[in-house]
Amino acid sequence: MKPTELTDDLIDRAGSAVSGKTEDVSVHRTLLVVASAVVAFLIVTPMYWLVSEALEVELPRAVDLFFSSLDITVNSLVLMLSVTFLSIVLGVPLAMLTTRTDLPYPRFWSVVAALPLVIPSYVGAIAFVSMFGSGGEVDSILGYTIPRIDGLSGAIFIITLYTYPYVFLTTRAALVSADESLFDAARTLNSGPLRSFRRVTLPVIGPGIAAGALLAALYAVSDFGTPAFMQASVFTSMIYWEFENYNTPVGYAALLAIQLIAIVAVVLVIEAGIGRDEDASGGDARGSEIELGRWRWLGAGFIALLGFVTLVVPVAVFVAWIFRSEGDPIPALEFQMEFAFNSVYLAALAAAVALAFALPVAYYSGRTSSYLSRVLERATYLGFAVPGVVIGLALVFLGLNTFPSIYREGILLLVFGYVVRFLPQAVGTVRSSVLQIDDSTVEAARTLNSGPIETFRRVTLPMIAPGMVAGAVLVFLTTMKELPITLMLQPIGMDTLVIKVWQAHSAFAYRYAAIPALALILISGLTMLVLLRQEDAVR
Amino acid sequence: MTGTEESPRRMHRRQILAASAAGLAAAGTGCLHDDGDEDDDVDEARSDAVADAPPLGQPVTSSGVSWNDLGDLEGAVTVYSGRTADQIDLVFDRLEDRYPELTIDRDYNDNDTQVTQITQVEREDTPADVFYSQDPGALGAVADAGLSQPLPEDVVEAVPESYRHPEGEWTGVSGRVRSVVYNSDRLDETEFDSWDDLPTDIQSYATDSRFEGIIATRPNSGTFRGFIQAMMELEGEEATRQWVRDFMDQDPQLFTSGTDHAVAVNRGGDDDPIVGLGNSYYAARIINEDPDAPVRVTFTEGDAGALFSVAGVTPTVNVDSPELVAEFVRHLIAVEGQEYMMEDNGEFPVIEGVDYVGPLPGPDELDSPEFDLSEFDTELADARQLLEDEGMLPV
Numbered sequence: 001m002k003p004t005e006l007t008d009d010l011i012d013r014a015g016s017a018v019s020g021k022t023e024d025v026s027v028h029r030t031l032l033v034v035a036s037a038v039v040a041f042l043i044v045t046p047m048y049w050l051v052s053e054a055l056e057v058e059l060p061r062a063v064d065l066f067f068s069s070l071d072i073t074v075n076s077l078v079l080m081l082s083v084t085f086l087s088i089v090l091g092v093p094l095a096m097l098t099t100r101t102d103l104p105y106p107r108f109w110s111v112v113a114a115l116p117l118v119i120p121s122y123v124g125a126i127a128f129v130s131m132f133g134s135g136g137e138v139d140s141i142l143g144y145t146i147p148r149i150d151g152l153s154g155a156i157f158i159i160t161l162y163t164y165p166y167v168f169l170t171t172r173a174a175l176v177s178a179d180e181s182l183f184d185a186a187r188t189l190n191s192g193p194l195r196s197f198r199r200v201t202l203p204v205i206g207p208g209i210a211a212g213a214l215l216a217a218l219y220a221v222s223d224f225g226t227p228a229f230m231q232a233s234v235f236t237s238m239i240y241w242e243f244e245n246y247n248t249p250v251g252y253a254a255l256l257a258i259q260l261i262a263i264v265a266v267v268l269v270i271e272a273g274i275g276r277d278e279d280a281s282g283g284d285a286r287g288s289e290i291e292l293g294r295w296r297w298l299g300a301g302f303i304a305l306l307g308f309v310t311l312v313v314p315v316a317v318f319v320a321w322i323f324r325s326e327g328d329p330i331p332a333l334e335f336q337m338e339f340a341f342n343s344v345y346l347a348a349l350a351a352a353v354a355l356a357f358a359l360p361v362a363y364y365s366g367r368t369s370s371y372l373s374r375v376l377e378r379a380t381y382l383g384f385a386v387p388g389v390v391i392g393l394a395l396v397f398l399g400l401n402t403f404p405s406i407y408r409e410g411i412l413l414l415v416f417g418y419v420v421r422f423l424p425q426a427v428g429t430v431r432s433s434v435l436q437i438d439d440s441t442v443e444a445a446r447t448l449n450s451g452p453i454e455t456f457r458r459v460t461l462p463m464i465a466p467g468m469v470a471g472a473v474l475v476f477l478t479t480m481k482e483l484p485i486t487l488m489l490q491p492i493g494m495d496t497l498v499i500k501v502w503q504a505h506s507a508f509a510y511r512y513a514a515i516p517a518l519a520l521i522l523i524s525g526l527t528m529l530v531l532l533r534q535e536d537a538v539r
Numbered sequence: 540m541t542g543t544e545e546s547p548r549r550m551h552r553r554q555i556l557a558a559s560a561a562g563l564a565a566a567g568t569g570c571l572h573d574d575g576d577e578d579d580d581v582d583e584a585r586s587d588a589v590a591d592a593p594p595l596g597q598p599v600t601s602s603g604v605s606w607n608d609l610g611d612l613e614g615a616v617t618v619y620s621g622r623t624a625d626q627i628d629l630v631f632d633r634l635e636d637r638y639p640e641l642t643i644d645r646d647y648n649d650n651d652t653q654v655t656q657i658t659q660v661e662r663e664d665t666p667a668d669v670f671y672s673q674d675p676g677a678l679g680a681v682a683d684a685g686l687s688q689p690l691p692e693d694v695v696e697a698v699p700e701s702y703r704h705p706e707g708e709w710t711g712v713s714g715r716v717r718s719v720v721y722n723s724d725r726l727d728e729t730e731f732d733s734w735d736d737l738p739t740d741i742q743s744y745a746t747d748s749r750f751e752g753i754i755a756t757r758p759n760s761g762t763f764r765g766f767i768q769a770m771m772e773l774e775g776e777e778a779t780r781q782w783v784r785d786f787m788d789q790d791p792q793l794f795t796s797g798t799d800h801a802v803a804v805n806r807g808g809d810d811d812p813i814v815g816l817g818n819s820y821y822a823a824r825i826i827n828e829d830p831d832a833p834v835r836v837t838f839t840e841g842d843a844g845a846l847f848s849v850a851g852v853t854p855t856v857n858v859d860s861p862e863l864v865a866e867f868v869r870h871l872i873a874v875e876g877q878e879y880m881m882e883d884n885g886e887f888p889v890i891e892g893v894d895y896v897g898p899l900p901g902p903d904e905l906d907s908p909e910f911d912l913s914e915f916d917t918e919l920a921d922a923r924q925l926l927e928d929e930g931m932l933p934v
Contacts, residue, residue: 130806228795233933237795241759241933244651246680247920250659332628389652396660408666488656492617492644492666503647506798507625508824 028452033372035360040379042357043420046394047261047382053254062255069238069256073263076221076235079156080267083220084213086160090306091167092209096201097299099175101290109303110172110532111525116310117165117474118524120481122225123501123517125158127314129229154230161310163219166474167212169531170429173470174208178436193290207435211428214271215474218384218424221264225483235260236387243389250393257390264385268378315521318514333504333512340519343496346411346486347479350418351426351472357419358426358471363464366434380427383420388484391421395489414489418479425478426471433467466534473531477524588861589854590689590707595866598693603874603892606637612870613640614863619657619667621650621677622850625824630879634870643867650677650761657855658684668858669867671712673850674761676919678709687853691865697872701910702849702889711849712871713880714887716838716899716907717766718819718845719744720804724833725813729753737814737837741770741844744816745785755792755812757800758931762818762848767922770843773908776925783929793931797821805834816844819899823885836899840906847907849889 057065097103098110116124128149149157224236239260243253292299357380365377383391395417399407406412437460445459446452483498490496497516504513595610612634620627624647631643646667648656654677657665665686672678681687687708689695695707702711719737730749731737744750757763770779792812794800801821803811822836838845852871858864870876877888878896887895887902895901926932 229799231793231795238933243655244649244759245923246651246654246658246677247923250655330625330629331632332624393656393660396656400661400664404664407664484652487648488652492646499647503624506623508798508802508821508828509625511828 032360032364036364036373036376039357039361039423040376042416043380043383043423046391046398046420049394049397050254050257050261050386050390053249053251054258056249056251057255061252065242065252065255066259069235069259072233072235072238073259075152075233076260076263079152079159079227079232079234080217080221082156083160083163084217086156087164087167087216088209088213090160090164091212092171092205094164094168094303095171095175095205097303099172101292101296101299103292103296103299105300107529107532109300111528112307112311113168113303114165114528114532115307115521115525116162117169118477118481118521118528119162119310119314120225120483120498120501121159121162121223122229123513124162124310124314125226125229126505127317128158131313131317150230150232152227152230152232152234155227155232155234158226158230159220159223161306163216166215166219166425167209169470169474170208170212170215170432171205172208173429173466174205174432174436176466178204207432210271211432214268214381215384215425215428217267217271218264218381221260222385222387224387224389235263239387239390253390257386260387261382261385264382265378268381272374272378311521315518318510318517321510322514330507330509330512333500333507333509335500335512335515335519339495339497339500339516340523342494343480343498343520344523346415346418346496347476349411349415350422350479351476353415354419354423354426354475355430355468355472357423358430359468362427362430362467362471363434363460366431366437377427377431381424384422384424388421388482389488391417392485392488395420395485399489408489408492410491411494414486414491417485417489418475418482421482421485422475422478425474426468429471429474430464430467433464433470437463469531469534473527476527480520480524586688586856588688589858589865590691592691592862592865594691594693594869595862598691599697599869599872600693601697601699601891603877603890604697604869606870606873606875609869609873610866611640612638612863612866614860615642615644616668616860616863616867617644617646617666618669618671619646619648619653619665621648621653621670621672621674623647626884627671629883630871630876633875633879634867650674653677654680657681657686662686663856665855665857667855668860668864669852669854671850671852673715674765675709675711675849675851676761676765678851678853679704681853681855682708686856688856688858690854690868694865694868694872698889699891703851704853709851709853710868710872711851711889713851713877713884714847714849714889714902715762716819716845716847716887716902716905717762717843718817718822718836718838720801720815720817720819720822720834720836722804722807722811722813722833723835725807729813734835734837739838739840741839741842742782744814744839744844745782745789748789750814751789753813754786754789754815755794755800755803756786756816757794757797758926759795759933760797761919762846763816764919764922764926765848766816766843766846767926768919769846769908769910771921771925772910773843776921780925780929783926783931787929787931801825801834805832807833820885823897823899827885838900838905842908845905845907846910847887847902847905850886 094113098106098113103109132149222236224240227234227237228240235256239253239256242248242256243250245252361377361380365373395413396407399413403413441463442455442459445455450458481498483502486496486499487502490499497520500516501513501520504510504516597604597608599609618631624645628645631645635641635643646653650672653670653672657667657670658680661667662684663686670678670681670687678687682704689707690710692707694710695703698710702714703709721734721737723734726733726736738744738747744754767779767783770782774782792803794803797817798821800815800817802825804813804815805822805825807813819836819838822834825832825834852868854861854864854868872890874890874893877890877893880886881888881895881897885897885899895903923932
């Protein structure tokens with residue numbers, strides 16, 4: 001029996017012993033299971049269309065597709081593993097640096113380190129290519145050529161720069177809510193810094209790192225825009241290649257998408273086995289900071305450099321576009337406040353719905369370690385692994401065949417699309433914080449004759465609040481920058497900031513990309529600030 | 540052995556079943572017609588509704604009709620577009636300004652995505668009244684899926700047959716041509732002395748070693764496949780295959796976006812291509828944004844390298860107000876519609892009575908090969924297969 005099961009069991013028994021509430025408890029548990037199952041079911045419903053289209057593919061063609069996709073499968077795996085590894089290498093030390101040390105202005109640097117997440121990676125790619133490399137801005141201004149980044153390694157580089165914040169944010173959340181006196185205890189017991197990191201810190205922040213790394217991995221493997229721009233051949237390139245050939249059945253693309261899901265499923269199973277269920281609970285005692293001395297300026301300098309490369313460069317490129325251009329005005333691309341409003345409105349709704357969906361799944365799978373809870377939780381990750389256009393088409397099908405009246409009328413289907421795609425971000429972060437719940441506190445509350453709902457509201461909820469906020473913010477930020485599903489499902493004419501960036505890019509009119517892109521970064525940056533303030537308030 | 544013997548027989552039986560099913564359906568239709576079945580009549584009527592819609596003003600003709608002579612546009616029309624907002628929004632805005640009662644709902648997305656969305660998923664339920672595409676193959680795909688409906692007779696007759704579907708299921712609205720795009724600041728880095736030193740036959744771009752390492756194209760576009768298909772019809776499959784092999788031996792840079800391709804040629808970095816094969820209007824648009832841009836275009840003569848093609852529209856089967864859609868299309872091919880396409884996009888008119896005005900050589904000066912787009916195999920399946928065989932695709 002795992003520790004959590006044991007405690008649940010204890011709670012149940014303690015509860016029934018004190019107040020005879022066994023029935024209540026089992027009713028609530030059943031409700032939790034049902035709610036999780038309903039959420040998981042809703043999230044996988046779009047897959048029905050994929051499977052039914054894929055089943056239409058003749059067998060020889062299917063075999064052919066499978067074998068011709070082998071080499072790009074390798075490329076996609078290399079991309080995914082490299083991005084994940086590099087994101088951990090960047091994200092974990094940065095999280096330590098901004099929470100556990102005497103780094104000056106830690107919150108400012110936290111925002112800087114987290115902010116790259118708000119920039120769509122293909123926008124970063126466009127900015128990078130026009131900035132660096134031969135013929136780029138740096139070359140023409142300074143006459144110094146930084147070698148061009150492209151191909152698979154270029155895609156790995158760019159995607160890492162814009163996805164490591166997943167690891168940074170989840171690790172940071174784990175560090176902030178962990179009992180820091182543990183770290184101090186380890187050090188007073190004469191344990192070296194490395195040893196205490198491995199033996200004490202790592203187990204505590206492990207679930208956080210794992211949650212972030214998984215998000216980075218899935219983002220990398222399902223990204224199409226950046227590899228395409230970098231001319232790297234990966235699995236999504238092949239899906240698009242089949243998809244955009246409108247003279248062949250869309251089943252070919254569907255079959256490939258299912259293959260991709262299968263690869264991801266393996267990753268999900270493997271990842272589920274790596275230290276995910278460490279009971280990361282602890283108290284909330286404050287510990288002392290690691291004193292960096294002069295090194296703290298080096299730390300600040302490193303984050304500044306990273307921020308310069310990932311944030312200042314694209315912004316500078318955008319702003320330069322505004323001033324440089326002399327073309328005729330293009331009214332279709334003029335900025336309107338409405339675009340910003342639409343983006344925020346959609347993203348806020350998506351975040352709220354995702355949070356509501358994530359809570360039962362994350363709570364159930366975080367509090368028990370049953371096979372069912374694991375399967376339900378993992379099922380919610382599938383939508384994140386599939387390229388947006390594929391999910392988009394599946395939702396078009398779903399919408400037309402269930403409630404045709406909502407198709408392209410109103411935003412219900414669109415918001416559902418965002419949730420299908422981005423739910424795991426909320427599930428992952430909420431679950432990490434559920435794992436950190438101190439069972440003894442819950443137990444105490446229950447012993448004190450507090451009912452399950454009361455206990456949840458007064459004890460559990462405050463403890464998982466940081467995870468909930470983090471999850472909602474992540475969904476908000478990624479919805480803000482989502483493109484393919486928005487283009488396919490938005491009520492016709494409801495334009496968002498990213499749609500305008502995309503339209504400006506496809507029209508060569510980059511000057512019109514500047515304002516929506518800057519608005520995107522500004523709004524997202526403020527949202528990020530809310531997240532970090534809230535997290536730090538836990539201290 | 541048994542298996543191989545059995546399968547044709549099975550196939551045969553299926554064919555018979557299919558044939559008799561079709562026969563039954565035909566008989567049924569006739570029968571229903573006699574009975575005057577409501578539903579069936581509505582469907583029949585709807586699929587020809589746009590063609591049957593009488594002009595609200597004057598009919599359009601090949602000599603060009605002014606907007607002033609056309610009927611007013613009132614109501615809402617939903618347009619799915621594979622073309623970008625900057626290319627067609629201006630015309631739509633002008634129409635909306637002119638007719639206060641008109642709303643044009645515009646859905647912009649990637650061209651191939653639009654086709655897939657309409658033909659593979661939405662089908663008869665598509666919210667689109669009109670599909671607007673830069674690719675005749677895409678318009679043809681919607682027509683082949685049975686999801687388009689014919690245009691009115693005056694529209695069909697106003698547009699030369701080579702720029703439209705033979706039965707009028709879609710029509711071209713503006714023309715463009717395949718071209719050679721080059722960076723005029725960088726020719727001195729090449730072995731070409733000046734732009735008129737660039738070859739005027741497409742063959743040389745694959746075989747002339749002076750292009751090695753400096754040439755690029757975007758092979759995944761519909762127009763590139765159109766170019767390959769045209770070459771197959773003009774020169775034969777083997778010659779085309781050889782052209783692709785030779786071109787690939789030039790170590791070309793292959794882009795997946797026409798925008799990225801043209802921007803790279805224009806940017807002029809050491810690693811960027813100096814010459815590219817692409818559509819003429821990209822360069823026109825870059826120069827519109829930045830008059831000092833070094834990108835220029837030139838054309839081959841009398842071969843597939845200068846293929847003329849059109850962007851156009853097709854009404855879907857699910858048109859809400861047929862008169863409005865018919866009159867809307869009339870506006871696009873009327874004089875003002877054609878002029879705006881030239882001004883905004885650097886494109887060519889498709890109506891004989893409208894003269895080309897713009898920075899490029901006019902269609903008359905160009906030596907594009909004669910192709911009847913309506914008879915052209917718009918599926919471009921052979922071209923795609925050939926490109927896949929030769930490893931040029933997927934990029």
